[in-house]
Amino acid sequence: MGLKVYNTISGKKEDFTPVTEGQVKLYVCGVTVYDHCHIGHARSAIVFDTIYRYLRSKGYDVTYVRNFTDIDDKIIRRSHAENIAWQEIGQTYIRSFYEDMDALGILRPNHEPRATEHIGDMITLVDTLLKKGHAYNVGGDVYFSVDSFRNYGQLSKRPLEEMMSGARVDIDEKKKNPLDFALWKASKEGEPSWDAPFGAGRPGWHIECSAMSTLFLGNPFDIHGGGKDLVFPHHENEKAQTEAATGGKFVNYWVHNGFVNIDREKMSKSIGNTLLIRDFLKEYHPEVLRLFYLSNHYRSPVDYNSQSIEDSNIALYRLYYTRERAAEAQKGKMFASQSYEMADEMVRKFNEAMDDDFNTALAISYIFDLSKDINRMVDEKDESAVPLIVAAETAYEYLADTLGLLQDTLESLESQGKSRHLARMGLDVAFVENAINDRIEARKAKDFQKADQIRTMLAEKGIMLLDTPKGTQWRIKTSVS
RNA sequence: GGCGGCAUAGCCAAGUGGUAAGGCGACGGUCUGCAAAACCGUUAUUCUCCGGUUCAAAUCCGGAUGCCGCCUCCA
Numbered sequence: 001m002g003l004k005v006y007n008t009i010s011g012k013k014e015d016f017t018p019v020t021e022g023q024v025k026l027y028v029c030g031v032t033v034y035d036h037c038h039i040g041h042a043r044s045a046i047v048f049d050t051i052y053r054y055l056r057s058k059g060y061d062v063t064y065v066r067n068f069t070d071i072d073d074k075i076i077r078r079s080h081a082e083n084i085a086w087q088e089i090g091q092t093y094i095r096s097f098y099e100d101m102d103a104l105g106i107l108r109p110n111h112e113p114r115a116t117e118h119i120g121d122m123i124t125l126v127d128t129l130l131k132k133g134h135a136y137n138v139g140g141d142v143y144f145s146v147d148s149f150r151n152y153g154q155l156s157k158r159p160l161e162e163m164m165s166g167a168r169v170d171i172d173e174k175k176k177n178p179l180d181f182a183l184w185k186a187s188k189e190g191e192p193s194w195d196a197p198f199g200a201g202r203p204g205w206h207i208e209c210s211a212m213s214t215l216f217l218g219n220p221f222d223i224h225g226g227g228k229d230l231v232f233p234h235h236e237n238e239k240a241q242t243e244a245a246t247g248g249k250f251v252n253y254w255v256h257n258g259f260v261n262i263d264r265e266k267m268s269k270s271i272g273n274t275l276l277i278r279d280f281l282k283e284y285h286p287e288v289l290r291l292f293y294l295s296n297h298y299r300s301p302v303d304y305n306s307q308s309i310e311d312s313n314i315a316l317y318r319l320y321y322t323r324e325r326a327a328e329a330q331k332g333k334m335f336a337s338q339s340y341e342m343a344d345e346m347v348r349k350f351n352e353a354m355d356d357d358f359n360t361a362l363a364i365s366y367i368f369d370l371s372k373d374i375n376r377m378v379d380e381k382d383e384s385a386v387p388l389i390v391a392a393e394t395a396y397e398y399l400a401d402t403l404g405l406l407q408d409t410l411e412s413l414e415s416q417g418k419s420r421h422l423a424r425m426g427l428d429v430a431f432v433e434n435a436i437n438d439r440i441e442a443r444k445a446k447d448f449q450k451a452d453q454i455r456t457m458l459a460e461k462g463i464m465l466l467d468t469p470k471g472t473q474w475r476i477k478t479s480v481s
Numbered sequence: 482g483g484c485g486g487c488a489u490a491g492c493c494a495a496g497u498g499g500u501a502a503g504g505c506g507a508c509g510g511u512c513u514g515c516a517a518a519a520c521c522g523u524u525a526u527u528c529u530c531c532g533g534u535u536c537a538a539a540u541c542c543g544g545a546u547g548c549c550g551c552c553u554c555c556a
Binding site for chain 2: 041072
């Protein structure tokens with residue numbers, strides 16, 4: 001069975017056929033570097049990272065391009081407000097972006113062009129549009145004429161006439177049509193500018209993605225992605241200007257991820273409820289966010305709330321513990337490799353789910369099925385089942401890897417969680433260990449009342465004790481009350 | 482005003498014609514000095530409501546209600 005991808009432009013799932021067999025050209029709109037990234041950026045990054053991982057696991061040779069918008073109104077505004085060079089604003093937030101993305105386990109794309117590195121390509125494109133009569137110059141500002149492009153509105157399914165009647169479009173005297181958008185903005189005092197045959201200035205927002213995607217991937221290319229909000233106007237405009245310039249098709253498959261709400265409310269700066277990635281990471285392991293997002297379909301809106309995140313946190317621990325148990329069951333055992341039908345079945349179903357427009361939520365359910373199966377075999381303590389555990393665990397790792405999960409060690413996951421928790425409670429490891437030692441003594445003396453008092457005391461501080469064959473271990477209580 | 486989406490158990494959530502995945506929680510059991518973890522079992526005869534099509538509908542069609550997004554910078 002082949003891959004099916006939901007295409008925004010047709011509103012349907014379509015069979016995926018790349019332009020060149022065996023290769024996928026993928027372009028995803030990156031960020032404007034004027035602030036730290038929030039968990040909405042994280043969703044987009046995680047969704048396309050997962051798509052990228054899956055395409056590679058299917059054997060495609062993927063060329064993945066993700067841009068940085070490092071010249072733009074918001075950057076200039078911030079530069080003026082903080083009295084810092086605009087270039088420096090960009091550098092700062094590109095660094096911040098990488099810190100966040102690396103923490104989240106987002107793989108680096110093949111190319112990460114910055115808009116300012118390709119001004120020349122943009123100028124060429126604007127020039128072409130002027131020469132072809134799709135753009136006009138008003139005192140150094142160059143606008144794209146939407147009336148000159150027959151298919152304008154095709155992607156966002158907004159006929160021109162209807163948008164015209166929309167009351168929310170700014171009336172700009174300079175534009176022939178209120179929907180015309182800037183390809184090039186004339187040079188202004190205190191703003192960066194580049195020389196161009198049609199007048200010095202700086203590029204409009206949409207032109208960079210047209211220039212850079214075409215440069216790195218050619219036309220048409222396979223998949224263009226981004227957040228749902230980019231459908232209009234950004235992608236509509238990219239498409240219009242590129243197709244007007246080349247006369248050919250720009251993109252075959254448009255893929256857009258849904259938005260993140262916080263406690264059922266739209267996350268936005270004006271409401272003041274944006275959550276930065278770095279603030280999230282102070283509380284939880286990065287894979288908690290990944291598991292949470294991938295448990296929802298990428299096109300649906302997702303509601304971020306403490307209950308759901310806590311659920312994902314617990315579930316993530318479960319997956320790590322299973323891997324640990326599988327490893328222990330194999331330790332020091334000799335075994336011949338053996339195929340295991342159940343594991344093969346899970347891999348097959350996993351790929352089938354991912355082939356169906358990247359249904360990660362369904363795909364994840366097979367990881368949990370494998371987890372249950374592995375735990376069951378480990379519990380049975382049947383030596384002859386060890387090869388099956390190995391086979392199941394191999395499948396387990398493959399599924400998790402493809403989704404970018406279980407990339408850390410249990411030790412690291414636990415120690416991060418423990419130190420966060422202890423710091424919050426104002427406790428330290430020595431306190432816990434002393435209490436555990438006291439309890440061990442009490443248990444030796446069969447003073448179970450005292451032992452239970454210690455257990456209760458620690459439980460009240462969110463610390464859970466486990467008496468295992470290897471001795472008493474402790475964990476942070478993950479369950480919510 | 483225009484365009485689009487969603488409504489599935491206590492909570493989260495997948496499922497677009499063939500008889501309801503998975504996670505979290507709860508309850509019973511195994512295990513344990515007691516617990517925890519893990520496993521086993523139970524937890525939606527039913528998918529917002531009302532009609533229709535069909536041998537068959539959570540899934541298709543029509544209508545109602547409720548929630549949400551976009552049309553403006555935005556992942």
